Amino acid sequence: MDAEYLALIADAIGKPGEARAYRQECTAMIQRINDKLWNEELGVYCSRYWDEDGKPGAFLTRLTPMNFYPLIAGVPDSSRAGRVLKLMTDPKKFWASGFCRRCPTTIRCGPRRIIGRARSGRRSIISFSRG
16 A cells, blocks of 8 residues: 555656556555465465565464455455455454444454453453463
């Protein structure tokens, strides 16, 4: 997204060459994200481990709202976007009543959650790994 908005700024200040370069950078980043971070089995973008030579390793498959960031950035095509949205709106995983009032920070069927008090006195959800 940085490159996308930098291209808009470059256009606005009359630097079309820089705008073009930023658009190319944005296109290349979208391609890398699609090539390297899409997990076909889960139908969502995942972080992953990388070996010392920079080769991709295993996906990190614990689902969090971070899996939706590529959707926000406009990375997926319509097919992949549909799969990500299906996961995001699954009431057993993320979607809950009142979703618009609060965004989930952990998967509903994942590790147990406890409710605690943050320093501000507001309620917060803290996630602990099982096991």
